[in-house]
Amino acid sequence: xxxxxxxxxxxxxxxxxxxxxxxxxxxxxxxxxxxxxxxxxxxxxxxxxxxxxxxxxxxxxxxxxxxxxxxxxxxxxxxxxxxxxxxxxxxxxxxxxxxxxxxxxxxxxxxxxxxxxxxxxxxxxxxxxxxxxxxxxxxxxxxxxxxxxxxxxxxxxxxxxxxxxxxxxxxxxxxxxxxxxxxxxxxxxxxxxxxxxxxxxxxxxxxxxxxxxxxxxxxxxxxxxxxxxxx
Amino acid sequence: xxxxxxxxxxxxxxxxxxxxxxxxxxxxxxxxxxxxxxxxxxxxxxxxxxxxxxxxxxxxxxxxxxxxxxxxxxxxxxxxxxxxxxxxxxxxxxxxxxxxxxxxxxxxxxxxxxxxxxxxxxxxxxxxxxxxxxxxxxxxxxxxxxxxxxxxxxxxxxxxxxxxxxxxxxxxxxxxxxxxxxxxxxxxxxxxxxxxxxxxxxxxxxxxxxxxxxxxxxxxxxxxxxxxxxx
Numbered sequence: 001x002x003x004x005x006x007x008x009x010x011x012x013x014x015x016x017x018x019x020x021x022x023x024x025x026x027x028x029x030x031x032x033x034x035x036x037x038x039x040x041x042x043x044x045x046x047x048x049x050x051x052x053x054x055x056x057x058x059x060x061x062x063x064x065x066x067x068x069x070x071x072x073x074x075x076x077x078x079x080x081x082x083x084x085x086x087x088x089x090x091x092x093x094x095x096x097x098x099x100x101x102x103x104x105x106x107x108x109x110x111x112x113x114x115x116x117x118x119x120x121x122x123x124x125x126x127x128x129x130x131x132x133x134x135x136x137x138x139x140x141x142x143x144x145x146x147x148x149x150x151x152x153x154x155x156x157x158x159x160x161x162x163x164x165x166x167x168x169x170x171x172x173x174x175x176x177x178x179x180x181x182x183x184x185x186x187x188x189x190x191x192x193x194x195x196x197x198x199x200x201x202x203x204x205x206x207x208x209x210x211x212x213x214x215x216x217x218x219x220x221x222x223x224x225x226x227x228x229x230x231x
Numbered sequence: 232x233x234x235x236x237x238x239x240x241x242x243x244x245x246x247x248x249x250x251x252x253x254x255x256x257x258x259x260x261x262x263x264x265x266x267x268x269x270x271x272x273x274x275x276x277x278x279x280x281x282x283x284x285x286x287x288x289x290x291x292x293x294x295x296x297x298x299x300x301x302x303x304x305x306x307x308x309x310x311x312x313x314x315x316x317x318x319x320x321x322x323x324x325x326x327x328x329x330x331x332x333x334x335x336x337x338x339x340x341x342x343x344x345x346x347x348x349x350x351x352x353x354x355x356x357x358x359x360x361x362x363x364x365x366x367x368x369x370x371x372x373x374x375x376x377x378x379x380x381x382x383x384x385x386x387x388x389x390x391x392x393x394x395x396x397x398x399x400x401x402x403x404x405x406x407x408x409x410x411x412x413x414x415x416x417x418x419x420x421x422x423x424x425x426x427x428x429x430x431x432x433x434x435x436x437x438x439x440x441x442x443x444x445x446x447x448x449x450x451x452x453x454x455x456x457x458x459x460x461x462x
Binding site: 054055056058060061063064067068071076077078080081083084087090091094095124125126129142143146147148157161 | 285286287291292294295298299302307308309311312314315318321322325326355356357360373374377378379388392
């Protein structure tokens with residue numbers, strides 16, 4: 001019997017990764033005089049991964065990584081005004097309206113009442129609260145779980161905190177690496193809902209075949225699946 | 232009967248504000264050629280408060296605010312290397328060792344088992360997890376509650392999430408404004424433990440007189456107080 005259904009937030013409930021791509025493109029264009037665009041994107045990704053242990057996920061860390069990358073690849077020769085422009089790119093991301101993905105609201109309405117529904121995200125708490133508020137979906141969620149990482153140990157803590165057994169937990173999300181694999185390994189259920197863009201850091205190479213793993217093409221297909229599972 | 236005791240983290244369990252002061256001083260020194268130190272500190276504070284709604288609390292937002300302030304007060308004339316130096320100031324803050332305040336560990340040991348003990352902080356989740364890990368105190372806490380703000384509505388959500396009544400909740404912390412007042416207003420208990428430095432944004436002007444409000448000079452005095460309260 002499934003008791004808690006956790007939803008990933010970014011690119012599961014609402015659009016997120018495309019905004020990062022858009023920001024990266026603006027960044028690369030800005031620095032074009034110093035480095036070809038595809039190379040500066042690579043450098044930015046390298047900086048982000050190097051800083052992950054210190055900055056974690058979210059837009060503020062991304063802004064700092066853009067600034068650091070711009071300094072490095074220009075050999076500290078960018079005009080100072082570029083720093084303003086980079087900060088502006090980040091601020092625009094922070095103030096983006098929330099674009100709900102199709103079917104999300106209906107699925108939440110359908111499942112609510114029968115399950116405790118939580119939001120499980122590794123984004124920044126303030127950002128995610130703001131997005132949840134803007135989304136109009138807040139009433140469907142029991143609470144937000146912000147996780148600094150989505151590895152096995154983090155889900156273990158989450159499940160313990162929810163006071164349930166692992167096989168009473170179902171996670172839905174767009175990242176096989178972060179939303180699905182660790183949950184399956186702990187004994188929970190995972191439903192993968194693909195999104196058309198995935199951050200390189202979130203991709204995995206192999207296919208998953210597992211008795212508690214399911215894949216739907218769109219979120220609205222998940223309701224019947226969960227009802228069937230939970231008989 | 233008190234069921235949950237929540238501890239604030241920064242400047243209640245471990246040293247924090249002095250590191251911000253240290254960083255602010257380095258920042259003001261760096262910009263001395265452009266503005267007298269006390270003025271640039273004021274400008275920095277203004278930027279932080281203006282950005283709070285967007286960046287929230289924590290070191291990454293502070294870093295971005297330092298960069299923005301430096302750009303503004305120098306009229307975009309600082310040497311680019313100053314941006315590196317500011318980022319360095321922030322990174323050093325992120326990598327600071329954890330300095331436990333006296334008595335903290337004993338109090339947690341003493342209370343643990345009799346109460347559910349949580350960490351309630353509005354810092355950045357990743358930072359606070361890192362500090363908790365470094366502190367060696369993690370085993371004493373049931374879990375971390377990261378709050379984007381510590382206003383009444385936020386504590387209300389927290390208490391609901393903990394599944395207890397407000398008068399079963401006791402909060403301990405160094406900020407009257409953030410740790411104590413909202414909790415008293417909701418019907419919970421508050422114990423104030425002063426710290427020698429308080430961020431301007433966290434200060435209040437008036438005295439608190441309330442039947443569920445208590446003040447101790449040092450954290451180790453809180454155990455007897457709680458035992459007496461809880462009879």
